[in-house]
Amino acid sequence: MIVGKGLLARAFEPYFGKDPHVVIFASGVSNSLETRPSEFEREQSLLRDLLDKGARRFVYFGSCGVTASEPELTPYMQHKQAMETLVRSAPGGLVLRLPQVVGKTDNPHTLTNFLKDRIASGQHFTVWSRAERNLVDIDDIVRIGSKMAVESNNTVTMMSIAAMNSMLMPEIVKIFESVLGKRANFSVVEKGEPMHIDTLLAKEICAELGIDLGKGYIESVIRKYYGSDYRFGQEMPEHHSRVQHYYESK
Incomplete structure (x- = not known):
């Protein structure tokens, strides 16, 4: 049974869409910047109802972000902890x-779509200098998650699916600049x-x-x-690789 209609729900549908014994809950608050209590309460109510069905x-x-220090926890992350x-x-x-899931989606709230949109359009954005992020391919989530859902012992209640090493945002933005062939406009x-x-x-x-x-996993994702749909047909300046970036995206 699949609950939801987004990227994760669509990816798992072929495997568990008709399985009455496994529930894939891929519905709820999708915007990590959400702050409205009503949105959090909606997910919690639906979650409780489904859990009661056993x-x-x-x-x-x-979210891998729930392990951040207390001052860094947003209302969204606090909600994820509770769920x-x-x-x-x-x-x-x-x-x-x-972590940040990467796949074919029009959701503008994902980190990678945010970076692609801002860099491609030349719009200004703010980045955090010392933050790290981690990216994972939706295809790998499905393979790993499906195995855990059907084969793992029920004593396993939590696991993280992520690249072995997180990457500083300056490096992630640098990769996007290289892939898109355009410099980012940032503070x-x-x-x-x-x-x-x-x-x-x-x-x-x-x-x-x-x-x-x-x-190399994050760059490959x-x-x-x-890498194929968003090229600007121009080479990066020769000195670009030597420019030290101090920026990070929220």
């Missing part, structure tokens, strides 16, 4: 924590912190599936989804 396996998509706790306490509950805010993600279990599962989330 599926053999109930998969909820959490993760709710799911993990239910029989068969499994939380798959995700710098001296904020942010490292993104620590426990990927030990994901690494074990990936070894079984033949998925490599190691060095960006090029997979943005």
Whole structure:
């Protein structure tokens, strides 16, 4: 059973759309900048109703961002923390924590679409100098998540699916500039912190599936989804690779 209509829901539909024993909960607050209590309450109400039905396996998509320090936790992340706790306490509950998911979607609120849109249009945006981000391909989430949903022991209640190493936003923006062939128009805010993600279990599962989330993974994901459709037909200036960027995106 699939709950939701977005990127994650569509990706898992072929595998669990007609499975009455596995619930893939891919509905709820999709904008990480959301602050309205009504939106959080709507997701919580739907989640509780479905958990009460007692599926053999109930998969909820959490966020790797919930491990940030308390001052960095937004209302959205605080909400995700509460929902993760709710799911993990239910029989068969499994939380798959995700970083920034990359796939074919028109959602302007994803980090990668935000960067692509701003750089492509030349619009100004603000970035955080010390923050790290992590990207993961929707195709890899489906392969890993499906295995966990049907094969893992129910004693496993949470795992993170993410690249083995997070990347500083300056490096991510640099990759986008290279892929798009255009410089970013940005301002710098001296904020942010490292993104620590426990990927030990994901690494074990990936070894079984033949998925490599190691060095070069994040760049390969960006090029997979943005490397062919958004080119500007001009080479980057020769000195570009030597320019030290101090910026980070929220």
